[in-house]
Amino acid sequence: MVVVSTLALSTMVSNNLIIPYGFLEKFIRSQTERNERYIKNIRRISIFSIIIIAYFFYISFSRELSLYSIGLISFTIIAQLAPSFFIGLFWNRGSSKGAIIGIILGFFITVYTLILPFTLAAYSGTDDFTQYGLYGIAALKPYALFGIDFLSPPAHAFFWSILFNLLAYLFFSLMFKGNYRERNYAEMFVDSRNFSALQDSALVWKGEAYVADIKTMLVRFLGEKKATRALKLFFAKYKLPVDTQLADARLINFSEKLLTGSIGSASAKILIDSVVKEEQISLTEVLRILEESKENIVSNKMLLEKSDELSQLSSKLKDANEELVNKDKQKDEFLDTVAHELKTPITGIRAATELLMDEEDDMPKEIKKQFLTNILQDSDRLGRLINNILDFEKLETGRLSLDMRNLDIQETIKKAVANTQHIAAKKGITIQIKNVHHFEIRYDEDRILQVFTNLISNAIKFCEPESGNIEIDYKLGNEVLEIAVTDNGKGIPAEDIAYVFDKFYQSQHQNTIKPAGSGLGLAITKQIIEKHHGKIWADKTVKTGAKFVFTLPIGYIV
Amino acid sequence: MMYKILIVDDEPNIVMSLEYAFKKKGFEVFIARDGSEVISIVENTVPDIILLDIMMPNIDGYQTLKLIKSKKSLEATKIAFLTAKNKASDIEKGLKLGADKYLIKPFSVKKIVSEILELLE
Numbered sequence: 187m188v189v190v191s192t193l194a195l196s197t198m199v200s201n202n203l204i205i206p207y208g209f210l211e212k213f214i215r216s217q218t219e220r221n222e223r224y225i226k227n228i229r230r231i232s233i234f235s236i237i238i239i240a241y242f243f244y245i246s247f248s249r250e251l252s253l254y255s256i257g258l259i260s261f262t263i264i265a266q267l268a269p270s271f272f273i274g275l276f277w278n279r280g281s282s283k284g285a286i287i288g289i290i291l292g293f294f295i296t297v298y299t300l301i302l303p304f305t306l307a308a309y310s311g312t313d314d315f316t317q318y319g320l321y322g323i324a325a326l327k328p329y330a331l332f333g334i335d336f337l338s339p340p341a342h343a344f345f346w347s348i349l350f351n352l353l354a355y356l357f358f359s360l361m362f363k364g365n366y367r368e369r370n371y372a373e374m375f376v377d378s379r380n381f382s383a384l385q386d387s388a389l390v391w392k393g394e395a396y397v398a399d400i401k402t403m404l405v406r407f408l409g410e411k412k413a414t415r416a417l418k419l420f421f422a423k424y425k426l427p428v429d430t431q432l433a434d435a436r437l438i439n440f441s442e443k444l445l446t447g448s449i450g451s452a453s454a455k456i457l458i459d460s461v462v463k464e465e466q467i468s469l470t471e472v473l474r475i476l477e478e479s480k481e482n483i484v485s486n487k488m489l490l491e492k493s494d495e496l497s498q499l500s501s502k503l504k505d506a507n508e509e510l511v512n513k514d515k516q517k518d519e520f521l522d523t524v525a526h527e528l529k530t531p532i533t534g535i536r537a538a539t540e541l542l543m544d545e546e547d548d549m550p551k552e553i554k555k556q557f558l559t560n561i562l563q564d565s566d567r568l569g570r571l572i573n574n575i576l577d578f579e580k581l582e583t584g585r586l587s588l589d590m591r592n593l594d595i596q597e598t599i600k601k602a603v604a605n606t607q608h609i610a611a612k613k614g615i616t617i618q619i620k621n622v623h624h625f626e627i628r629y630d631e632d633r634i635l636q637v638f639t640n641l642i643s644n645a646i647k648f649c650e651p652e653s654g655n656i657e658i659d660y661k662l663g664n665e666v667l668e669i670a671v672t673d674n675g676k677g678i679p680a681e682d683i684a685y686v687f688d689k690f691y692q693s694q695h696q697n698t699i700k701p702a703g704s705g706l707g708l709a710i711t712k713q714i715i716e717k718h719h720g721k722i723w724a725d726k727t728v729k730t731g732a733k734f735v736f737t738l739p740i741g742y743i744v
Numbered sequence: 745m746m747y748k749i750l751i752v753d754d755e756p757n758i759v760m761s762l763e764y765a766f767k768k769k770g771f772e773v774f775i776a777r778d779g780s781e782v783i784s785i786v787e788n789t790v791p792d793i794i795l796l797d798i799m800m801p802n803i804d805g806y807q808t809l810k811l812i813k814s815k816k817s818l819e820a821t822k823i824a825f826l827t828a829k830n831k832a833s834d835i836e837k838g839l840k841l842g843a844d845k846y847l848i849k850p851f852s853v854k855k856i857v858s859e860i861l862e863l864l865e
Contacts (some may be wrong), residue, residue, distance in 0.1 A: 522829075526799055529828040530755055533850035537761035540853045553764065560757040 192240075195256050196232035201450025204228050221406055225449065236622040246308065258340040259300055265344060266292035269352040277359075278376040282368055292351030300343040303328045334711055395433040399461040400441050407457075438462060523690045527571055527705060531564035536738030538564075574706040576687065577636075581713035587631035588717060594665065595738075596624045598631055599658055602638030610646050615654030617642065625660070627667055629738055633714045640707040641671040641734050648675035648732060666720065674731040683724050687712040711736075747864055750774040750791040752782055752808060753826070754800045758849075762795065765853045768789055769861070779803025793860055796832075796843070798827040809841050820861050826851065832863060 205228065269292075270285030303316045319327035329339050331346050364372070397417075404413035420430050420440050433441075438458060445454035538557040541549070549557075580586040596619075603617050610617050638658075645656045654672070660669040678686060690705035715722040715736045725733035749771045753759050763773050774789060776782045778800045785791075790840045794812060798805030805825060812818050823843035825838045843865055847856060 385826060510838070529849055530758070533828070534755060534757035536850045537758060537765075537853050541761055541764060549769065556760065556779045564757055 192233055192236055195236050196229055197450075199232045199236070200225070200228045200357060202452050204232065205449055206453040206456050215709060222409075242307070255340070259296075262296050262340060262344045263293060265348060266296070266351050269348065269355045273355065274372070274376075278369070278372040279359055280355065280372065281359045281362055281364035283362045283364065284355045285355070286349040287358045287707075288353075288355030291348040291354045295347040295350050296343050299328045299331060299346060300339060301338070388459060394437060395462040397433050397437065400433055400437060403457055403461055404441060404444060407445055416440075433462075447721060463536050520689065523705070524575055527690070528568065531568040531571070534564040535561050535568075545556055571706075574710060578710050578713070581710060581717065586717070588633060590628050590630055592626055592628050593631055594624050594626050595629075595660060595669070596622070597628075598634055599638060599660075602635050603658070605635070606642045606646065607638055609643070610654075610656070613646060613647055613649070613654060615649050615656060617656045619638035620657050621661070622657035625667065627738055627740060629718055630714075633717070634738075636734065637711045637714050638671070640711045644707065644734075645671060645673035645675060645732065648677075649673050650675065662740075663737060665741055666739050668735060668737050670725070670733055670735045672728070672731060672733040676723055677728070677730060677732050680726075683726060686724055687722070746770060746772055748772045748774065748789060748791040749860070750776060750782065750785060750789075752776045752778070752794060752800070752805070753797040754778060755797075760795065761853055762856070765844045765857050766860075768806065769857055779805075779808035781823060782808055786812070786815060790862055791821055793822045793824065795819075795824050795826050795847075795856075795860070798825060798829050798838070806837075806841060809838075809843060813842055824860065826856070847861060 209228065233406065266289045269288055270280060274280045303313075306315050308314050316327070316329055319325070325332050327335075329335070329342060331342070334342065334345070337345060361371070395499070401413060401417060404416065408416065418428070420426075420437060421430065424436060442451075442454045442458045445457060449457070538561050541547070542554065542557055577586075599619055601615070603619065642656060642658075645693065646654070649656065655674050657672045658670070659672070660667055662668070687708045690707035712722050715738075719739050720737040722734065722736035724734055749766050751759055751762050751766075751773060752775075753762075754777050759775055763775065766773050774785050774791060776785055780803055781792070782803075796808060803811070805827065809823060809825075809846075810820065812823060816826075822844045823842065824847055825843045826847045826849060827834075827838075828849040830848045832856045835846045845859065848861060
């Protein structure tokens, strides 16, 4: 117990009193090994002195005083730390000057009211001092200062010392403002939650210190090997380049902690201060810097987000532009094709007319008739084409509104068959309606008639004359009416199935004699069905002929 | 002398007018509906002039021209496009491919005949 407390006490004395206030200058100037030796010696001497002092104390006072009263004296002295300590926890205005003056004042009062009386009594053998006070002034009686005589000596000493200590602490704290550093520390300490980040890896630190200086100092107290290793570890931990020139706050903190281990915190602080040229910054400034950096981070983040947004926007724009260019190209192609399709019958008409008009030419009657038939055919084709183009354009731009009514599909199919019957009959093709039941559903009759006409005409086109057969059937599907137009013609080549609904897509294998379709029939058909919220497809599974199937929703009400 | 003309077009009504007009001028007229038919015709005949449409199914006019150009027997044959494609870029493309004339639809039959005769003489 004695050994342990002696060791602890001697370390405290050497670290906090002797080294910082007596030998630091010397340490800074001399060699590492010598420093270590000095520190050891100082500790040894302190240990020895403490034991000697303790021994004399024991000889002089232990017979007069019980262990109990020594404890009370120690308590009163230690209690002097209380005002600055406890108030300092909550009051950031407390200054070190106030604390030191308060503690010294309290200590002297304790000495006067507690230690001096029994020391004097022990040496002089009289209690005059206690009885009459200093110079016989009653108010200065050590056990009854200013007439307060109802307290026991320890309580009395405690009362007065703490009172004066407290008043001095408050008074001097208010009188003298601590320097910026002290205030900063106080602020950080009192409001630690706000500044925890600041304390630990305070990047916000305005000051200048060279790594080399710090290293020299570390070497002096830790030795070359240890100092180098410590710095290496530090650089590795924060991922800093090894040849960093200027020290930052983290290195300062780190070095201070390192030094604290060997020479105590007070000495460490003084040493570090000696190599750091700190700029005087107040906490408000620190806060501002913090705020700024926070704002910077926030605005940085915003910038980043904005730039992300922008790049997204630009890629969207690019896509849109590409789409537009594509659309434009498609439009161009569409117009080109339309122009070509329009010019073809006009060319035929113009050429035939020119030939017919030539009065010098004695054209045979049959040829004349053929040319006239051609003109008629081309005119029909032209009219059909114009209608289709207008329909297609209306459907594609969504300008076409459907005239929805509740109608019997059976009747509509009959009408469609009646419309196409004459062409089919000419080619010797039969058209059959398989389902004979009536079924009411909602649709635009003109448009659905157009769908049937398109599909039936297509079927007629691809059927062999005389043996051709077209069947129209319908059945109930899942909430839809499924309608199929099937023929026994040559069918759709597999490679064309995906494109048959594209505008102006005419099969490469289409071997029919022109003039045939406009190239818009199926595209228009598809648009009409989709406008009715139905679907249309070419059935791939049929082995012979072609089968087009489309659906009309049963529950669809407009 | 009797010129041989090959008319390549998939529009029968147009072909019919041209055929009539050229026959009237004493041409021997051959007709192909697309590039593939051209190949089989030029196997046996060497036309003096080929009148070529561009927008045709299967093998279009441009491809047909390339096929014609690759045939040694057709070195002396003149080639004229007759098409509805009338953009400057189309015309440039057609002439670059080696056509001797670029004629545009719709056309005057008389003018076409005289242009072709001019080209041949």
